[in-house]
Every structure is written in C-alpha cells, then in structure tokens.
Amino acid sequence: MLKDISSIFKAHLVPKEVYKGGKNIPPTDKKIYKLSSNENPLGASPKAVAAMKIAADTIDIYPDQTDIRLREALAKDFDGQLSADQFLCGNSGSEVIDLLLRAFINEGDEVIFSNPCFLPYSVFSRWYGAKQVDIPLLSPNYDLDVEGILNAINEKTKVIFLTSPNNPTGTYIPKPVMDDFISRVPKNIIVIFDEVYRHFADAEDYVTALPYVLEGHNVIGLNSFSKTYGLAGQRIGYGYTTPTIANYVRLIHKPFLLPLTSIEAAIGALNDTEFIQKTVETVLDGRAFISRAFDELGIKYWPSQANFFIIDPPLPEMEFTDKMMNEGIMVRPVSQFGAPGKVRITIGNPEANGALVKALTKLMDTYSTNR
Template sequence: MSDNKLIRKEILSIKPYIPGKPIEEVKRELGLKEVIKLASNENPLGPSPLAVERMGETIKGVNIYPDGNVHRLREKLSVKLGVEGNQLIFGNGSDEILVMLAQAFIDKGDEVIMAETTFSEYEFATNIMGGEIVKVPLKDYTHDLKAMAETISDNTKMIFICNPNNPTGTAVGRAEVEDFLDKVNEDIIVVFDEAYYEYVSDKNYPQSLDYLLDYENLIILRTFSKIYGLGGLRVGYGIANEKIISYLERVRQPFNVNAIAQEGALASLEDQSHIRESLDYNRQGKEYLYREFDKLGLDYVPTETNFILVDLPKSNDQVFKELLKQGIIIRSLSSYGYKTKIRVTIGLPEDNKKFIKALKSLLNK
C-alpha cells in the first residue's frame, strides 16, 4: 500500500498537537506522589462549585442525547453578551470552531495570515484544508497588526489574531485593532481568538463585540476552558453576524457539545463569585511571580492572561526535565523556536512558591 496514494498530501504537512504532560502520566513515569501542573493555563481553583453540583445532577440523564441547539446556554449567553441567539455557535472547545472555520471558508491555495508565534491550532486548521500559511513576526512579543495588514494579498482568505496572544500573554490595543480592521477587505474573515478575555486588565483592550455591526467579516472566539475551569469538558463558542454563523452551522457536527458540558457552562455563568475569586488569585499570583523573577534577574513578558513567558539562562528543555523530576510541569517553548524561554501558568500560592523554590535551586547549580 502506497502512502502517496492513500493519504491526502495536505495531511503530511500537519504536525500533531503535543499537549502538556498530564499529572497522572508524570506520577506513573517518575514514581511521584505529588505533582503540580503549571503547563496548560488551567484555572487552579477548578470549576465553580455550582457547576460541579449541576453537572452531577446531569449525569443521571446521559442516556439522552444533548440539546443539539444548545438552547439554554445560547439564551443565557445572548443576554449576557447583548447579541442575538443566531449570532452564536458552539463547539467542542474553540478548537472545533477553528476547524469549522477552515472547512467553511478555506479552499486549497487560499492564504491564511497569522503571527509567527501564536496558538498552533490555526496552522493545523489551515493545513487540513490545504490553505497556504503566511506568518508575520511578532513585534515586542505582540501581534504586529500593521505588518499583518501589509501582508494581505488578493489570495488572502482569513486572518487569525490571538488576543491576548498565546504563548506570549500580550494584547493589542483598541487603536491598533480599529486601524487594522479598516484596512481589511470585507471578503477576508478576521478571527479574534479571545480565550483569555476574562483575565485582561488593560483598559486599552478592545471590546471586539462593539465591532460586529460595522465589520460583518469578523468572528470572535471565547471559551469555558480557562477562567471557568471547564477545560476537561470542552466548551467553546463563536460570536459573529448571522450569515457567518449560518455557514459554520453547515459544517458543525450534530450534538457536538455534550449535555454535562452544557450544564456546567450554564452554571458557571451564574457563579460570578467564582470568577471574582479566580481573578483575585491570578492577580496575586502574577504579582508574586513578577517579584520573584525580578529577584532572580530573569526577563519576562508582562501578561494579560493567567500565564507568564519567562526567559532563562539555561536550556528550556533542560529546565523542563529537571522540574519534572520534582513533580512540577511547565511548558518548554522550544517547539516555538525559543531555546531558553518557558511558559508557566499562574497557580495557587503554594504551587507558585514550590515552582520558584525549585527554579532557584536549578539556576543556582
């Protein structure tokens, strides 16, 4: 059997996504009893207690297919966001919506613009459909929207902007975004991925929902995986005008958001005290890690998210392995072309302290 005849050639260029190591795997491999994970930007407080209770009640009915239209969550979110229900689409995580976007809009040979250092799933979704990836270098670890606009050609079909950006934690401001949108042809889909939207404290951060009326080519992606603590359930959603949503609905799989996930997300929206507590822990953790990095003389990128990009005087892969032996999982950024940078999730106070203690020991060797 010939692979050349069997496999679509577009698939051969796809690099499988490598997730952060799971806690149980590290425990099993290294014989550890305690492991902390600061690698995947999860909420260290976990999900809302109200969500846990609601999900427990929902388990009894999992013999029934979920609501394929996600009616109750759609209704709740439309009121919260001030949009119509038909302006929302839901996915098995935002990742699934990225693939829907590629399936609905990208033809073979279409150009898709993205930052050189950003969320890897944009590249994955583009490659699936045979699109041509055009990467634009970051400027000061931030999307260079001016350069991205200058890169647009007659073949450009879609532009991805991760705001705040993963893995750098930076965000582009309102003025830059508005100037950029004015330069983009209406036949080009602009995707604002705002997975970390709730963590942003910069007052100059653009409220992208305000642009939906004026820019019909815009779609905004958000998720319940980060601040809402539901990463294991996979619930993401997109907001756009009803025409874009109608095209995405044509490629959406039926029953793609499971019943437990829908109830967990719905309850999470109702528990604002959990959001406030999560933000407070994140703010305190960020301030603590900034102080400790300063003491260690380490360069880091100020963040608008729940993670920090840090530059080390040693190989990031080496530090990753050494920390792993001590039961601390962080993210080496060698896959992004960085040799000494890591990404660390802001954890609970005791986890942050354990990480800093271990890092100090490694750097002093």
C-alpha cells in the same frame, strides 16, 4: 492492480507538524504542581460540577439537538448586547477554529497568523489545503506587525488570526492598534480574534472582538470554557460574530453537537459569578507575586495579560524543564508554538506559586554558583 493506499492520500494532510497538548502529571508519590497547561488554579466552577451531576442521571438519552440553550445563556452573559443567533458553539475552542476554517477555506486559499502563537492555527489550516502565511510578532516585545500583515494580504487571503492575550507570550493588542487594523483590512476577509484569556486582561487599552462585531465587521471572537470556568476536561468553546456569518457557519453544524454534561456545565459556569471573580483575583494576585519574584531573581520574562508567563530561562529550555520537574514543577517549553528556547509557566494557586518561586530560587542559586 491497486497502488499503495497512500497514493490516494491528500498531500496536504501528510504529517508535517502535529499539535501536541500539554502532558498530564505522571504517576508518582511526589507532590507535583502542574503549571504547564494554563488550567484554572482553583479547579472547576462548583455550579458547573453540580449541574453535571444532575445531568448524569439522563446521559442514556441524546442531548439537545442544537446548542440553542447555551447560546441563549451566552447572550444573557453578554448583557443582551448580542443575540443568541450570533453565537457558535463547539467541543472546545479548537473545534470552533476547525469549524470556521472548514466553512471558509478552500484548497489554495491563504491563512495569516503571527508566531509565536497557538499551533492549531497553522495545523488546522493545512488540513484544508490552505497556504500558511506567518507574519511573526515583532521583537523584542512580541508586538503585532500590522503593516506586515496588511502587506501580505492578496486575493487568496481568506482568514487572519489575531490573538489577545496571546498564547504563549501573554502579550495583547492595544485598542488603538486594533482599531487601525480593522479599519484597513479588506471587507472580504474573516478575522478570527482569539480572546480565550480575556477575563485576565486588565490593561486600560485592552479590547475584545465585541465592539467590532457590534459595528458589523467580519470579526469572530473565539472563547473557551477551559480557563476562567475550569472546564478543560469538558472540551467546550464558543465564538460570536455577526448574524450573517454565524447563520452561515451553522449550516455545517452536526446535530447533537455538544454532550449533555458539557451543555449543563457551561450554563452552570456562566451563572457562577462568585467563582469567576475569585478565579480572576487569584490569577491577578499570582501574576503580581510571580513577576516580583522574576525581577528579584533576574529571570527575563514578558509582562503578561493572561494566566501565564513566557520566560527566557537561564538554561536550555529542555534542561530547565527537566530541572523544574525534579523540583515538582511542571512547565512547558514552547518551541512548538514558534518561540524557540522559551518556556511558558502557568499561574497557579498561592501554594503552587510559592512552590514555583522556591524551585526557581534554588535553581538560580545553583546556576549562579556554577557559572
């Protein structure tokens, strides 16, 4: 007699924690500013939208069998420093993470990450039976614990996740720190360097994965078209690495991997330099405006190199989130990301940022009166 079907389920897939994306704006007649999902404050790249409209006329046929056209466009976008065969594409940066873990992780292997961080690092690792090793960022500034990570490495360590700028903290890894780490990490370990928010980083000592890839290290730079290019709804991302690693990972690429509209949108977005520049300027201006408001209102926050802030709200995180929603501002509590009690706020366009500051001012005035 057959046993209960759950007897053949993989134990490491039994739900423990599940990544939950940000909520969409609920049906309402009220004006709501969605500052909870780190989406582009200007919408989507016009060139991307135009390319998608043209592609819509041929969605009855299969798309490109491979991602080669997009990889060639990416190589051009990187000024020829990388060849097309050094890129890996997928349906979002999250799928690229999944692809990489599927390529390198066996049950019992170990994956290192540093909370607070993007939850899929741990959730996706569990799908493949990996042991998750959390070396938390150091208080109070959310600095990378280099020595902690290096001391945690053993013969079972396969992958280390680094993120700069980091989600949800907005903090980054300075180049001297990164140089030191890469020089000391064993050569048989893959370092996945999540740089999805790299366009918004303006610190003089900020560094991407690029120089380490060019030097031949086992580093993979992870990127997405959801932020700078405004293509969150198209779910397209990519990574770049050494030819050896990229060619190996492509062995498990599915044919017809990317939808035609996503391919065309991504290529169009890469060519939309005016939109990219305007997006970055909007975020940097908004970042300065909001940080000044935080200072004036006495709200504790961490300096950000991304298109969002993490704050320590004056009220419990869910109460703060609900009160902000009542004022038409959607923000995101990030306990799930390993930052209990904190809230993440996306930088919007000038109108949204103004509404945010108005709502915060009202809340802080009420909070001060009731104390």
